Amino acid sequence: xxxxxxxxxxxxxxxxxxxxxxxxxxxxxxxxxxxxxxxxxxxxxxxxxxxxxxxxxxxxxxxxxxxxxxxxxxxxxxxxxxxxxxxxxxxxxxxxxxxxxxxxxxxxxxxxxxxxxxxxxxxxxxxxxxxxxxxxxxxxxxxxxxxxxxxxxxxxxxxxxxxxxxxxxxxxxxxxxxxxxxxxxxxxxxxxxxxxxxxxxxxxxxxxxxxxxxxxxxxxxxxxxxxxxxxxxxxxxxxxxxxxxxxxxxxxxxxx
Numbered sequence: 703x704x705x706x707x708x709x710x711x712x713x714x715x716x717x718x719x720x721x722x723x724x725x726x727x728x729x730x731x732x733x734x735x736x737x738x739x740x741x742x743x744x745x746x747x748x749x750x751x752x753x754x755x756x757x758x759x760x761x762x763x764x765x766x767x768x769x770x771x772x773x774x775x776x777x778x779x780x781x782x783x784x785x786x787x788x789x790x791x792x793x794x795x796x797x798x799x800x801x802x803x804x805x806x807x808x809x810x811x812x813x814x815x816x817x818x819x820x821x822x823x824x825x826x827x828x829x830x831x832x833x834x835x836x837x838x839x840x841x842x843x844x845x846x847x848x849x850x851x852x853x854x855x856x857x858x859x860x861x862x863x864x865x866x867x868x869x870x871x872x873x874x875x876x877x878x879x880x881x882x883x884x885x886x887x888x889x890x891x892x893x894x895x896x897x898x899x900x901x902x903x904x905x906x907x908x909x910x911x912x913x914x915x916x917x918x919x920x921x922x923x924x925x926x927x928x929x930x931x932x933x934x935x936x937x938x939x940x941x942x943x944x945x946x947x948x949x950x951x952x953x954x955x956x957x958x
Contacts, residue, residue, distance in 0.1 A: 705880075709878060709879075709880040709881040709884070710881075710884060712921055712922075713880070713881050713884035713885055713888070713918075714884075715921075716885070716914070716917045716918050716921050717884075717888050717914065719917055720910065720913040720914040720916075720918075721910070723781070723782070723913045723917065724906070724909060724910045724913050727781050727909075727913075730777060730781055730787060730909065731906055731909025731910060731913070732905060732906070732909060733777070733789060733792065733909075734773075734774040734777055734778070734792070734908050734912055735774075735904075735905045735906055735907055735908040736905060737770065737773070737774070737789070737792050738767065738770045738771065738774055738908040739904075739905070739908070741767060741769070741770035742767050742770065745763050745767055746762075746763050749762040749766070761811055761815075764807060764811055765804060765807045765808050765811055766804075768800070768803035768806070768807035768854070769799070769800030769801075769803050769804060770796065770908075771803060771807075771854050771912075772795055772796070772799035772802070772803035772854050772857060772858055773792045773793070773794075773795035773796035773799070773800070774792070774795075774909070774912040775795070775799075775854050775855055775857075775858045775912050775915065775916055776792075776794070776795025776798070776858050777791050777792050777795060777912070778909075778912040778913050778916040779855075779858055779859055779916055781913075782916060782917070782920065782931050783931050795858070799854075799857055799858050802857045802862075802864055802867070803854055803857055805863075806853045806854065806857060806864050806867050806868060807853070807854075809864060809868055810846065810849065810850060810853060813846045814843065814846055817839055817842055817843040817846060818843065820836070820839045821836050821839045821840060821843065823836075824836025845872075845875060847886070848875050848882050848885075849868070849871040849872060849875065850889075851871075851875075851882060851885045851886060851889065851915060851918060851919075852870070852871040852875075852882075852915075852918075852919055853867050853868070853871050854915070855915050855916055855918070856870055856871060856919060858916075859916070859919055859920070859923075859930040860928075860930065874922055877925075878922055878925070881918075881922060885914070885915075885918045888914060889911060892907065892910050892911055892914060893907065896910065
């Protein structure tokens with residue numbers, strides 16, 4: 703129960719921090735979401751010129767929006783490091799990580815398609831043993847979908863390639879299952895609230911989601927002593943000499 707409770711607390715803390723960060727960086731949230739939606743519209747309209755199948759358009763949109771998702775993740779990463787950010791950073795992230803984000807999302811879509819095909823085959827088969835095997839593929843599909851929590855943030859925060867991002871995402875889920883499950887549920891909650899329940903908040907969707915996934919990756923990597931965001935040093939006035947600093951320390955000790 704100790705491990706489960708620890709992962710649950712961490713996931714809850716990440717969710718609360720992400721909501722606070724989204725409020726504190728509301729301008730960044732809006733910029734990320736607006737730029738992402740503009741790119742999504744371009745991708746969807748472009749795909750619609752070649753096919754009328756909703757499923758095909760959705761698949762193209764999932765992969766095609768990956769560069770914008772990576773750009774939003776990069777902007778959030780800079781925000782978490784307390785750096786100045788602007789639209790130029792979104793464009794920079796798009797160019798720097800766009801191709802790799804396309805790669806990881808294309809691989810993700812391929813895995814999902816294969817697993818869905820296996821599930822349909824198993825559940826429509828007459829043999830009960832094969833139907834039972836379909837249940838295993840369902841769990842595999844959920845596992846692959848949970849990888850989306852880490853794929854793009856790992857590409858951005860660790861500046862890694864497609865293969866390593868896929869491998870590390872899978873390993874993070876295996877070693878942090880409860881944290882990953884809760885983060886997936888929080889991602890789903892944000893999507894439902896922003897897009898389904900309250901469409902007025904749709905312009906906040908990608909901004910909040912980027913903070914949630916970014917903070918989640920930062921937190922889970924700390925377990926392995928990987929600090930993608932440097933720890934903040936205690937504030938030290940620049941105009942104090944070493945003797946004055948020593949005197950202040952002794953004064954603080956006396957007051958204590």
